[in-house]
Every structure is written in C-alpha cells, then in structure tokens.
Amino acid sequence: xxxxxxxxxxxxxxGTRDFLPLEAKFINMAANTLLDxxxxxxxKRVVTPSIDYLDIFLLSSKANELFKVADIGSGxxxxxxxxxxxxxxxxxxxxxxxxxxxxxxxxxGPVLRNFDPILGKPREIWQVGAELIGPxxxxxxxxxxxxxxxxxxxxxxxxxxxxxxxxEFFRGIxxxxxxxxxxxxxxxxxxxxSSGLNAFLKDLSLPEGKKDIIKELPFMFxxxxxxxxxxxxxxNERAINALETMERVISYxxxxxxxxxxTIDLGEIRGLxxxxxxxxxxxxxxxxxxxxxxxxxxxxxxxxxxxxxxxxFAVNLDILSKYVDFPDFRNDGxxxxxxxxxxxxxxxxxxxxxxxxxxxxSDFMDYDYSDALxxxxxxxxxxxxxxxxxxxxxxFGGAKPEEKYYILLKNIYNNSEKGFGTVAGFKKYLE
Amino acid sequence: xxxxxxxxxxxxxxxPKGRVLKDSLGLLRKSGFIRHPDSDYDSxxxxxxxxxxxxxxxxxxxxxxxTFVEYGAADAGxxxxxxxxxxxxxVYEPLDLKIxxxxxxxxxxxxxxxxxxxGFNNIDRMVITGQSQPGGFxxxxxxxxxxxxxxxxxxxxxxxxxxxxxxxxxxxxxxxDFFNKKGVPNVQIIKLYGNVELAPISGLxxxxxxxxxxxxxxxxxxxxxxxxxxxxxxxxxxxxxSLKINPGGIASLIDNLKRQVEKNADI
Numbered sequence: 001x002x003x004x005x006x007x008x009x010x011x012x013x014x015g016t017r018d019f020l021p022l023e024a025k026f027i028n029m030a031a032n033t034l035l036d037x038x039x040x041x042x043x044k045r046v047v048t049p050s051i052d053y054l055d056i057f058l059l060s061s062k063a064n065e066l067f068k069v070a071d072i073g074s075g076x077x078x079x080x081x082x083x084x085x086x087x088x089x090x091x092x093x094x095x096x097x098x099x100x101x102x103x104x105x106x107x108x109g110p111v112l113r114n115f116d117p118i119l120g121k122p123r124e125i126w127q128v129g130a131e132l133i134g135p136x137x138x139x140x141x142x143x144x145x146x147x148x149x150x151x152x153x154x155x156x157x158x159x160x161x162x163x164x165x166x167x168e169f170f171r172g173i174x175x176x177x178x179x180x181x182x183x184x185x186x187x188x189x190x191x192x193x194s195s196g197l198n199a200f201l202k203d204l205s206l207p208e209g210k211k212d213i214i215k216e217l218p219f220m221f222x223x224x225x226x227x228x229x230x231x232x233x234x235x236n237e238r239a240i241n242a243l244e245t246m247e248r249v250i251s252y253x254x255x256x257x258x259x260x261x262x263t264i265d266l267g268e269i270r271g272l273x274x275x276x277x278x279x280x281x282x283x284x285x286x287x288x289x290x291x292x293x294x295x296x297x298x299x300x301x302x303x304x305x306x307x308x309x310x311x312x313f314a315v316n317l318d319i320l321s322k323y324v325d326f327p328d329f330r331n332d333g334x335x336x337x338x339x340x341x342x343x344x345x346x347x348x349x350x351x352x353x354x355x356x357x358x359x360x361x362s363d364f365m366d367y368d369y370s371d372a373l374x375x376x377x378x379x380x381x382x383x384x385x386x387x388x389x390x391x392x393x394x395x396f397g398g399a400k401p402e403e404k405y406y407i408l409l410k411n412i413y414n415n416s417e418k419g420f421g422t423v424a425g426f427k428k429y430l431e
Numbered sequence: 432x433x434x435x436x437x438x439x440x441x442x443x444x445x446x447p448k449g450r451v452l453k454d455s456l457g458l459l460r461k462s463g464f465i466r467h468p469d470s471d472y473d474s475x476x477x478x479x480x481x482x483x484x485x486x487x488x489x490x491x492x493x494x495x496x497x498t499f500v501e502y503g504a505a506d507a508g509x510x511x512x513x514x515x516x517x518x519x520x521x522v523y524e525p526l527d528l529k530i531x532x533x534x535x536x537x538x539x540x541x542x543x544x545x546x547x548x549x550g551f552n553n554i555d556r557m558v559i560t561g562q563s564q565p566g567g568f569x570x571x572x573x574x575x576x577x578x579x580x581x582x583x584x585x586x587x588x589x590x591x592x593x594x595x596x597x598x599x600x601x602x603x604x605x606x607x608d609f610f611n612k613k614g615v616p617n618v619q620i621i622k623l624y625g626n627v628e629l630a631p632i633s634g635l636x637x638x639x640x641x642x643x644x645x646x647x648x649x650x651x652x653x654x655x656x657x658x659x660x661x662x663x664x665x666x667x668x669x670x671x672x673s674l675k676i677n678p679g680g681i682a683s684l685i686d687n688l689k690r691q692v693e694k695n696a697d698i
Contacts, residue, residue, distance in 0.1 A: 119518075120498075163675040192669070194685075195527030218525060219685075222678040263675055283672035285440075286503040288521065290672075 015115060015123030026321040027126055030155060031108045034128045034315060037151040041143070043106040043130045048087040050109075054079045059086045059303060060274050067112045080112040085312055086300065088131045093304035101308065102134030122318065129294070131312030133301065138248035141278040141296055144313055145249070146256050148282060148292050151315075155324045160291060161261055162282045163221075165268035166246050167275050167295075169230065172239030173213060177206070185214060190269055192218035220266035224250070230266055242266075242277070249278060271295070280313070284323055291320050333359035333381040337372045340389045340405050345423065349385060349407075352427055376412055384410050385426075441485050442680060445500055445508035447493035451531035451665050455509045458528060459486075462691035464684070497522055497668060506673035507684060513642060513663045517602050523674055525685050526667040529692055533644040535605060535660040537598075539589055540631035540638075541653050547592045589657065590615045599623050599630035600640040602660075609640065609660045628652040 012018060019027060035045055054077035057066055067080040081087065084107045092103050108128045115121045130147065132140055145162055152160055170189065174182045181204055188197035197218065201211045213233050220226055227250075230243055246264070253259055268279065279295030294313025301308050334353050338346040346362060353360035361381075363372055369386065376384050386408040407420040409429070420426040446455050452472060459465045465488075467481040472490060479488040489505055496510040497520040513535055515524060590596065590613065599621045600606045610618040623630060627641045628648055640660055643649055649656060667688055674681045 161676050192523035192525045192674075193666075194525050195666070196524075218523075219682065221674060222682065263678060265675065281675070283675045285672065285676050286506075286670075287672055288501045288503040288670055 013123075014117035015121060017122075017124075023321070026324065026326055027317050029326060030317055030321045030324055031126075031128045033154050034151045035106055035108060037154050038106040038128075038130045038147065041104070041130075041147050043104040043132075046088070046091065046105045046107055047109075048081070048084065048091065048107065050081055051078045052081060052087055052090070053077070056086045056090055057082045059089070059300060060271075061113070065114050067114045081109070082111055082113050084109070084111065084127065084129055084314060085131060085297065088133070088312070089297075089300045089310065090304055092131075092133045092308075092310070093301050093306070096306060096308070102132060104130070104132055106130045126317040127314045128317060129292075129312060129314035131310060133310045134308060135311075136298065136309035138245040138278070139252045141245070141280075141311055142249040142252035144294065144311055145262075145280050146253060146258060148280075148294075148313055148315070149258050149261050152282070152291070152320075155320070157284070157291075157320075157323055160282055160284045161263050162280055163263045163265050163268065164246065164249060164278065164280045165265045166242040166278050167269050167272055168242035168245075168277055169220075169239045169266045170217065170269045170272070172236040172242060173217070173234055175236065175238060185217075186269060186272060189217045189267055190272075192267065194218045217267045220264075221268070222264065224264065226264045226266060245277060274300075278311070287319060287323070289316065289319055291316060291323075331359055331380055331382065333361065333379070334383045334385055335361055335363060335372060335376045335379075335381045336385045336387070337363035337367065338387045340387055342387075342405065345387060345405065348423055349387075349426065352430075356430070373412060382411060382413060384412060386410065440677060440680065441482075441487055442507065442677075442684065443487050443489060443505045445489045445491050445496045445505035447496050447509060447511070447665075448490050449493060451493070451509065451511070452490070454530035455528075455665065458530065458688060458691055458695075461694075462687040464687065494518070500668050500670050503670050503672055505670065506677070507667060507669045507681070509665050510668050511663055511665055512661065513602065513605070515666060515668070516661060517604050520668075521671065523669040523671060524666045525669060526689055526692065528665045528667055528688065529696065531663070531665040533642055533663050535602060535640060535663060536643050536649075537609070537638060537640050537657045537660055538643075538649050538654040539657055541655050542631075543589065543592070543637045544655060547589060587657070595619060596638060597621060597636035598638040598640055599627050599636045601625070601627060601642075602640055605660060606640040628654060 039045075051069070054063075054066065054068060057079045061082040066082050069078050069080075070076070071078050088105050088107070092105075095103065106129065108126075110124050110126050112124050113121075115123055117123075130144065132144060145164065149162060170186075174185055177185065184200055185197065188194075188200060194215065198215060201214060204211070206214075216229075216233065220230060227243060227246060230239075234240065246266075250259065250262065250264075253262060268281075270281075271279065274297060275295040276298040277296035279293075281290040281293040284291055292313050292315040294311070296309070296311040298309045299307065301310055336346055336350050336353075350360045350362060359381075363375075365371075365375075367375060372384055372386070375381075388406045388408065390404040390406050407423070407426050408417055409420070409426065410417040418429065420429065444459070446452060456465070456472065464486055465481060465484050467484055472479075477490050479490070481487065489499060491499055493511060494514055496505075496508040497514060497518060499505040500508040500510075500522050501520040509528065510524075511531060590610075596610075596615060596618045598606055598610070598618060601623060603620050603622050606620050607618070621630070621636055627639045629652070630636050630639055631654060632652055638657075639654065641649075642663065643656070646656065667685065669681055669685075
C-alpha cells in the first residue's frame, strides 16, 4: 500500500476516545478512591488478562458484541474482555482447591464492547468493580449495595439513587407459561412496553387473573409500597422467596441508615439469563446510563466446574468521573525557562526544585516570555523561573564579557514576582 | 426512601416537530399536564418552560427524540414506533399514545407487476380497493391490507421474481429484519434519505419500504402496496434514570396520559 499520500485519521475508532491528562487523572483518582474504599471491606485487587477465551465472555455478553480474534496457534476463538465478572468466575473456580471461601476481589481496567457504531454508544468503558464469591445471603447482596453507596459518598456524589430488583420475582410469576410466550412477555416487560404487553396478552389463553398480574409487571417500580403490592400478587414460591430476599436486603441497608438512597423495581429484568436473584443499578438524575450496576449470579462459577454462589458490581468510571468534584488541580510546578547559554545554571535550579519534591520542567521550545506564560497557564503550572542575561561590560582586548544573569520567579496566579541576582539567593528564598 | 425528601422536579419532555406535534400537545393539554395558554410552536423557539405546570417542552426532530431521552437530556418524549424500531435505544416505552398513526409498507412498481403477472389486468383496481379503507387496518403490528386472497399470494411471489432484490428505503434495519423474517434471499438494501417513491420510477430499484398514511403518494408514483411491514403509532418513551429516580412523577405521567388515550379511543 502506498502510504505516502495518506493522512492517518487523528480520531480513534467510533465509540472509543483518548483521555487527555486532566481526564485521565480524574479517572485514576476516582478509581483509586473506589479501590481504596473496597479494600476497607476486604476486597483485594486482581488483574486479569485483556484477552480470554470467547466462551468465557459469552457467559455474560452477546457473541456479536465481542471483539474477537482467532488464536494463532490453536485457531481457538479469543475475545477482548467485555466484562470482568466471568474472568473473576474463572479464576475463583481455579482457586477452589487451594483457598477457602469467601473470595473478595476488586478490579480496574477497560472493557470492550463491539456495538454497532451507528448506535453511538461507548465501546470502550473503564470500570472498577468488586465481586464477592461464596456467600449467598440477602445480607451479602445488601453489603455490595452499601459498599457502592459508601464509595460514591467518598467521591462526594450526593444526588444518586440505587434501584433494587430481583429477577426471581418475574421468573416465578411467568414460570407456568410456555417458553415462546414467556420470551415475548420478557421482551415487553424489559422495555416496560405496557401497551405492547396488553395487546399480546389479549390473544393469549391465560386466566384473566393471571393476565392482570402480568400487566402490572412494568409498573412494579417505586418505593417500599411496591413490595406490599407484590405480596398480594402471587403465591408462587420463587416469587415469594424473591420478596423475602428483597425485604432482608432492604432491612440490612436500613441498619446502615442508607435507605434514603434506594428505590425498588420488581419489573426490572435486565440480564435475565445471567442474574439469579438480586440486581441493582445506580442512577444520577438526567444521566441515561447507570453509574454502577450488578447483581447475584449463582450459576456462573458452576460453568467452570464445581458451583458456588457469587455477586458483584462494576462502576462505569467514564460516566462517574464527570460528576465528581475533584479538587483544584493547579499544581505547584515550575517552568524553568533559560535565556542564557549557561545550561549549568538551569540544571542546578531544576535539580534543586525536584530534590525539594517540587515539579520542574525545562522549556525546550525556546519560547519567548509571553509564549512561556501561555504554556504555563494552559498546563496549570504555577510558577515560571525566567533566567535572563543582563548586559556585562565588554572588556578591551577581546576578552569575554563577564557573565551576568538575573533570575525572575513569577507566580502566574497572583502575578507576584521576585528577582534574584544569584542562584544562591533564589535557593535561599525557597528554603 | 430516595425521593421522599426530594422536591417534585420539573419534567422535561421531548416533543417531535412536524406531523405529530399538534396531537402530542393536545394529549398533554387534555391530560392536564400543560395548563399554560397556547404558544407558537412553529416559531424558532425550541424550549418552552412552563413553570406553573412544572414542565418544560423541548421541540426536537422526530429522529432525535429517543436520543434526547436515552441520554437523559429529557425525562420523557413522544416518538414514532418507526424511529424506535429503526434505531433501538435504551429507553422505556410504557405507552402507545395511538396518535400519528400510519404504516410502513412494502411496495412494488406496477411495471414489475405487469411484467411478472400479465394475468392480472385489473391490478390497479384491486390495489385501490385495498387502500380505500383508511383506518381499516387493525392495531396488530403485522396486519395486512385487505386484498383478495389469491391475488395476495401472487403479490408475495414478486419477492422471489428476481435473483437479486433491490429495495430502497429510509428504514434499513426494519427492512433487513422484515426480509430476514420472510426468508427472502439476496436482498440489497439501498439507503435513501427521502422521496423514496422516486427510486422505482428512476430505475434505481423495483421495491421500496416506506411510510404511508393515505397511500396517495404511492398511487401517484405508480406503485402498489404489497403488505404492511409495521403499523406505526407514537409512543411515550421514558429515560431509565428518570423513572428510577422520580418514580412518582413518571408514574403519574404514564397514568394520566393512559387515561386520556383511553378517553380518546372511546370517542
């Protein structure tokens, strides 16, 4: 291919993006705050490979939404990570012979989802998450939710709520309906398309009482009263178990005095073929996508051998970091900007500053004063050190003029400046 | 719980400019959501704030309504089912508002009928019979225009009359799904942005899939309907976060509109 005349696009592929320094810093700070909070609850960070066997990711993602590659050696299909949870499931399964439960893992990294670019959705998402392998109780579900709430509070996010559901409620109610009809009902309930659901039920041969219950499913959202309504809807054992779980989850959250953060939606059934109990999602007003989401997946680890219970959630950092009030990032940096030929002088100053733990950089662009100022402002550099030649007297006989310089230290935020005739004076001032 | 201490927030609703604007506003007025006197919605203003009603309207292009709602720029919106089918978005669609009703149909040039089905000389009349009952179609999404049974089957044969079917449409996804479901092989879809009826006349293709309300445009461009691909009405769509965070407000929006839609249906 003749590459001579082509200009390579400066934009990354649709759905991916570059994070410039400030944004990258936000993502990192948010991630560290979360990982730090999780560690206080006993979660330790693990790192999993960016690629893994296709089958692993198929446990939680659709085949057409994976970035797939064939393994050069074996021809086996691999995929880039679309979700951390199945990998955590895999490694937990491998640990079963050597370590005792529970396992508490946290993670941080990007996941890739190969959505149709037309949809305009992000395809690379940075996540931090936690998985709890072993426990099965509603209280352990609740603890994950509580940990999610507490970590958002650590990031000073105030206006959010966590919506809690339980897929077993839906499953119980539709368990005696044949599969094709059940799938249709699932589709309508997922979109809360009550008009579509009602039209579909009209032609279905089901007792009217049952139909009335199914018609209610899209509207099982709101406050605690929803659970009271739900108790009256069913005597199915699975559904009743789901309601009991829900009540225990809520009462545990109450004991942490965090109930003001939660809402309930028993008609929420996302990830029905994956989740097996409690599900939850955290929302911020007027943000279409969830800040974090997760739930219980008691069948996942069994896919790798002996089964055991698991639950967890992942935080979407790109969305989250937009709503975090980070502290002022203007750093204490120095830009040393030397207009003399004396490089030693410049290096001495820089080494002195760095030794003191301050940030210092040289100007290699050969900027003049106003450009240097512009650069410093843009980069959030607080001080510039301007080393200037002063006129020495030319001596007779062609001898070199005596070297004279002048150091100007300027704080560009408050415009205060101070001049020094010697490096020693400069150092003394900063001591 | 979450919103007990929160004040009732202003609801932002995205309304589609154009064909369905009037009916949408009518519905919101009759159901008591807008009490503010009428405004000039054809003006260049795009946001209408009604403080006393606790509502604010965004006037956007029909194709953008789901986007505004998905990203949470609006809590709810009114969007045609055609838009929702063509560009699926992560939103709830709790209510069929039964306004803006029309159909997406597959249509074919009469030329092709004449060439492939020479026995059917009275084809024009048959088609017009089928179309002369506006509103006569049922609300089921795959109902067919009443055409005489035998002729109908002949029509369907047209799909297989060519080795390579070229179909012009605005609705690439809907068309692809439709022909996939029918099992028609080798369909080449040509995406157009408007005046799709022109495509068969100019020889770009033989088939189109397009929105019709009366069928007059098809007739004038020498096209005949084959069958309905979908029946389109406007839907109330809701942002997921808004529903979770403000369940009371959204539930009352759905309930009130539902009551009004039922009232409209009784008339």
